[in-house]
Amino acid sequence: MTRQFNLWKKSLFIIFLLFSLSLSLTAQDSQRSPETTLVKNSSNPPGDILTSTPFTGNLKILFISFKYPGDERGIVSTSELRSDADLVEDSIERNSYDKVSLTIDITPTLTMPNPPSYYLAGHPSTRMRADAAKVAAQAGFDVDSYDREILFGRPILGGIKAFGTLNRRTAIMNNGVEYTMVHELGHTFGWRHTNFWEVKSGSPISSEGIEEDYGDRYDMMGSRGAKPPYPASIWHHFNPWLKYRNGWIPDESILNVTNSGTYTIQALDSDPMTGTSVTKYTALKIRKDPFTEYWIFYRSLEEFINYGPVITRIFNTNIYSTHLLDMTPGSQNDDWKDAALPVGQTFSDTQNGITVKTISRSPSEVQVEVTVDANALASMDNLPLIDVVNPPSGQTIEGTVDYLVTAFDPDFGNNDGAGINKVTLWLHHATDAAIYNLQMGLDPPTPVATQEFSAPPYLLRVDTNSLPGIQTRAYFLVAKANSLDGGTRTVWFEHLIDTESLPVSPALSSPSNNATGISTNPTLLWSSSSAATSYHVQLSTLSDFSSTLVDQSGLASTSYQASGLLNGTYYWRVRARNAAGPSAWSAVWQFSTGGSAPAACA
Secondary structure (H helix, E strand, C coil): CCCCHHHHHCCHHHHHHHHCCCCECCCCCCCCCCCCCCCCCCCCCCCCCCCCCCCCEEEEEEEEEEECCCCCCCCCCHHHHHHHHHHHHHHHHHHCCCCEEEEEEECCCEECCCCHHHHHHCCHHHHHHHHHHHHHHHCCCCHHHCCEEEEECCCCCCCCCEEECCCCCEEEECCCCHHHHHHHHHHHCCCCCEEEEECCCCCCCCCCCEEECCCCCCECCCCCCCCCCCCCCCCCECCHHHHHHCCCCCHHHEEECCCCEEEEEECCCCCCCCCCCCCEECEEEEECCCCEEEEEECCCCCCCCCCCCEEEEEECCCCCCEEEECCCCCCCCCHHHCCECCCCCEEEEHHHCEEEEEEEEECCEEEEEEEECHHHHHCCCCCCEEEEEECCCCCCECCEEEEEEEEECCCCCCCCCCCEEEEEEEEEECCHHHHHHHHCCCCCCCCCEEEEECCCCEEEEEECCCCCCCCCEEEEEEEEEEECCCCEEEEEEEEEECCCCCCCCCCEEECCCCECCCCCCCEEEECCCCCCCEEEEEEECCCCCCCCCEEEEEECCCEEECCCCCCCEEEEEEEEEECCEECCCCCCEEEECCCCCCCCCC
């Protein structure tokens, strides 16, 4: 994701940490609340968060152009946006080998309901997205029918040009740079940065290397600071690992190299070979260790690295960026041109028994000689796979949510829980501190909720209205699975929580709590709730409301007339609702109508 976090450090980050409060949820509810619906993001058996959301078929994108009250115009004209939209469509469609077709609609320039100070006072991207969706809907656009949206508005966040928000749905642009649009759109699909691993001396994989933040200038998810003499052109490609996980490249076009040999790699700009007669691969994949793979491929259209294959280090978690390796350590004046492996040169990872030598090159393909230690590969552990089943990707969370993940270790099977010793779930503010800890292999530093599980279901229930420390802003659901054989994998799931648009829980009024001698036809009264459009009341003989005598929603008033009760003890509660969803339930009160308690309902 683009470094929007740096802007929060100076102000918002400190404020957010002051409100962050660790809460351990030690008991899991056996009953799901009526409003909770589990929607799977992936197929059964469980998948992997890295591959469970393919990006194929027809997708609808909405460009929302807006201005703030008092502004004369937006930052980009409608005609300019149309031109940029055409470029984005063409770039994505060609990168996907026509596996994706985009339909991009553009709003006229809309006026936001609040000034910039309103958005800066809270979590900017959350508030901005909510209001942009509101004004777009008022203009006749069904925002929820689109797969993604890009917002275009005047810079207010310290002049930052653009960033992809942490909800896997929305990107925000403060200018009309078409290549940046593709980059930020990629973040909404969970695509991480492609960085350059620069090495001053030693081997291309020296631990003393420096990660140049999204410095892979040959990849759409890199390209930071692209300027002459580097040609910022439409010919950039996504790397084949990303294309593969999106469903753009078939399995048979990616060779998992487990034996030494000589292999031919076709240029990345060519349509991948398919079928059973594949002889030229789009990429070679070599496993380095349980966490890491090398992907070897050829970029024939990039001017400065079209003289040999390039090698990318892929981390099998969505926490780390990918690394394009510096193949000429010590040549620092033009380090970004040092990514290709020229004919006759060899890349070596002696610790893991891997070498790659370029044998020949033509405009359409390269030939490489690969050596691998088959014994090392055979003894390597498989790490757990984790998938986030609920909430759905791109959904803004309101009210009560069940965070549900699946996890299994391929060494033991592919059913949920197979080979898993424990799973830990954390809900954490999306902050630099969280990212730093995760990239250092540490647990999230200040979670607002956490729970550990020894067996499935791995489900963390959170009431965003009542949990201390929850605010309207971006969050990570962090999931860590520990395998029975010692392997560990951690992933994050980014999303937005909105606590501002929901109504406040009502306060109960009458009958008073623990009142006795109440009529068998009582009138239940409660206070009005700010922003509520209706109320929902429940009455039961059971304190957990697992069965109810009254379950009435859609009430316009703040009272309900019950009738026909027996002598006994009753429990009741109320919640409010508006277009954003339900509030949390009120406190549970009880009253007695006298005599013995009635029998529990079946």
